[in-house]
Structures are given as structure tokens and as C-alpha cells.
Amino acid sequence: MVALDSLVFVFIAGLITALATGIGALPFFVFDSISDRGNVALWGFASGIMLAAxxxxxxxxxxxxGTPTQIGVGVAAGVGLVVVAHEVLLDADIDPREYEEADFTKLVLILGVLTVHSFPEGVAVGVSFADLGLASGTQLFGFTVPLLAVFMTVAISIHNIPEGTAISIPLRAMGVSKWKMVWWAVFSSLPQPIGAVIAFAFVRTAREFLPYGFGFAAGAMIYLVLTEFIPEALETGAELPRGGKPVLLGGLALGVALMIPLNFV
Incomplete structure (x- = not known):
């Protein structure tokens, strides 16, 4: 049986990553818009962070x-779940403009799509906390927290900021209030604390599946980067010199360069 205080602690870590998405809306309190070059750089930065993490x-x-085979099986399962989930949702593409006007049925569909996108990141947080209180790490609020958990929580929080910006851009265009943009940005990542708790409870109860869990989270996130984040960046930067590729690569490199040292702290 997993202790309730541990579940609450992991939930809060997942909630922190979700709240970080709201930070992406804050630039619109100062600026009216963000340039395509800036958006491409942000997408590249987020992609670099997720790949490094x-x-x-x-x-x-x-x-x-575990073994490379176990990791490979987990990676395949993570990719497979995202692909199947997209198919089940008929590859629905929800425009944030629809958030404000959605009825209950539409909100359920929106939440389903957001779950496909952000649930794997919550799983990554939950799996990274597998050794909470069981191994050496850093002391936080009476808990011994694995360094991997700190690394993943920081990585996904930073990654979520550009996502919040991307969500806020169309909302800004339709005149949604600034604080509502913050709310909808956070709303888009609410599946993360739920995914974190589910994944943490699972790997603590069945630790023999831990290697598969690490592979699952990595596979799902890498797949999302390669099939969604990078294509989104290239589409946004289509009118930039060389299609925005230099800016994208610069953002990628910066994201990787930021996260690799944190992994060895």
C-alpha cells in the first residue's frame, strides 16, 4: 500500500508542472504578441529539454x-499508446480558441486530447519519484527526494512554459482576458498531476515494471517531440529564412545544454 503522504507529495510535484504552463501566458501581460522567430525558438527550446530529459x-x-530490452519494450508501449489514443480521438486537433465557447461535451473532448498530450509527461514525473523516501537524494519537506525526480520536475516545468505561450496566442487573438489565458494554459496540463500519481502508485506497487515505466515515459515524450513539437516549430517558421531551421536548432541546442548539467548535479 502506497502511503497517502507520498501520493500527495507526487501530486503536488505534478501540479507544479501544470502551473508552470500558466507562466507561458504571462508575457502577454507586457507584450501584445510574440514573433514567429521567438515562437520557433521556444518550441526548439522545449523540444531540447524533453529530449535531454x-x-x-x-x-x-x-x-x-533493467535491461535494454525492457527499456525498448517500454518505449514501444509509450509510442503505441500515444498513436492509439490519437486514433481513438480521430486525431482531433483542438484549437484553443474553442476553449471559451465549448459546451460540456466539447470540454470532455478537449480534456481527452489534452490528456493524450500531457499525460505522458505526468507519467514521467511519477516514475521518476519511484524511489521517494527509499534512496539517497535531497531533503524536501521531510521527504528524501530522488535527484531524478527533481530533474524531471524541473525539466517538464520549463518545457511547459512555451506550451502555455502557444496556447495563449490564439486566445489573445480572440480577446480573452489575460488571467483567463493563464487559467486555460494551466487547464491544458491538468492531466499531469493525475498521471504522476497513477504512475507513481503503479511502479511502487509493482517495482519489477519500473524499467518498462521509464521506457514508456521516454518513448511517449520523444514521440510527441518528433511528431508534434518540431513539426509545429517548422510550420510556424515557414516564412523565416531557411524555414526557421537555424532558429529551431539553436533552441534545441540551448534546451539540451541547459538540462544535461542538471542531470549531474
């Missing part, structure tokens, strides 16, 4: 817990 955090930790 997946490869140097989750996969590396998974290999310490």
Missing part, C-alpha cells in the same frame, strides 16, 4: 534498473 534522465535511469 528523456535520454539522459529516463532512459539512463531505466538502464540502471
Amino acid at each position: 528523456s535520454l539522459f534522465g529516463l532512459v539512463q535511469e531505466g538502464l540502471a534498473e
Whole structure:
């Protein structure tokens, strides 16, 4: 049985990552818009963070817990779940402009789509807390927190900020109030604390599946980066010199450069 205080602690960590999405709306309290170049750089930065967190955090930790085959199976499962979920939702693409005007049925669909996008990130947070209170780490609020958990929570929080900006852009265009933009940005990541708690409870109860859990989270996030974040950046930067690729690569490199040192703190 997983202790309630541990579940609450992991939920709060997931909630922090969700709240970080709201930070992405804050620039609109100062600026009316963000340039395409800035958006491409932000998408590249977020992609670099997620790739570094997946490869140097989750996969590396998974290999310490299990075999490459187990990690590979987990990666395949993570990719497969995202693909199947997209198919079940008929590959629905929800425009944030629809948030304000959605009825209950539409909000359920929106939440389903958001779950496909953000639930794997919550799973990554939950899996990274597998050794909460069981191994060496840093002391926080009476808990011994694994360094991987700190790394993943920071990585996903930073990654969520550009996502919040991307969500806020169309809302800003339709005149949604600034604080409502913050709310809808946070709303888009609400599946993360739920995913974190579910994943944490699962790997604590069935630790033999921990390597698969690391692979699952890494596979799902890498797949989302390659099929959604980077294509979104290239579409946004289509009118920039060389299609915005230099800006995208610069953002990617910056994201990776930021996260790799944190993994060795």
C-alpha cells in the first residue's frame, strides 16, 4: 500500500508542472504578441529539454534498473499508446480558441486530447519519484527526494512554459482576458498531476515494471517531440529564412545544454 503522504507529495510535484504552463501566458501581460522567430525558438527550446530529459534522465535511469530490452519494450508501449489514443480521438486537433465557447461535451473532448498530450509527461514525473523516501537524494519537506525526480520536475516545468505561450496566442487573438489565458494554459496540463500519481502508485506497487515505466515515459515524450513539437516549430517558421531551421536548432541546442548539467548535479 502506497502511503497517502507520498501520493500527495507526487501530486503536488505534478501540479507544479501544470502551473508552470500558466507562466507561458504571462508575457502577454507586457507584450501584445510574440514573433514567429521567438515562437520557433521556444518550441526548439522545449523540444531540447524533453529530449535531454528523456535520454539522459529516463532512459539512463531505466538502464540502471533493467535491461535494454525492457527499456525498448517500454518505449514501444509509450509510442503505441500515444498513436492509439490519437486514433481513438480521430486525431482531433483542438484549437484553443474553442476553449471559451465549448459546451460540456466539447470540454470532455478537449480534456481527452489534452490528456493524450500531457499525460505522458505526468507519467514521467511519477516514475521518476519511484524511489521517494527509499534512496539517497535531497531533503524536501521531510521527504528524501530522488535527484531524478527533481530533474524531471524541473525539466517538464520549463518545457511547459512555451506550451502555455502557444496556447495563449490564439486566445489573445480572440480577446480573452489575460488571467483567463493563464487559467486555460494551466487547464491544458491538468492531466499531469493525475498521471504522476497513477504512475507513481503503479511502479511502487509493482517495482519489477519500473524499467518498462521509464521506457514508456521516454518513448511517449520523444514521440510527441518528433511528431508534434518540431513539426509545429517548422510550420510556424515557414516564412523565416531557411524555414526557421537555424532558429529551431539553436533552441534545441540551448534546451539540451541547459538540462544535461542538471542531470549531474
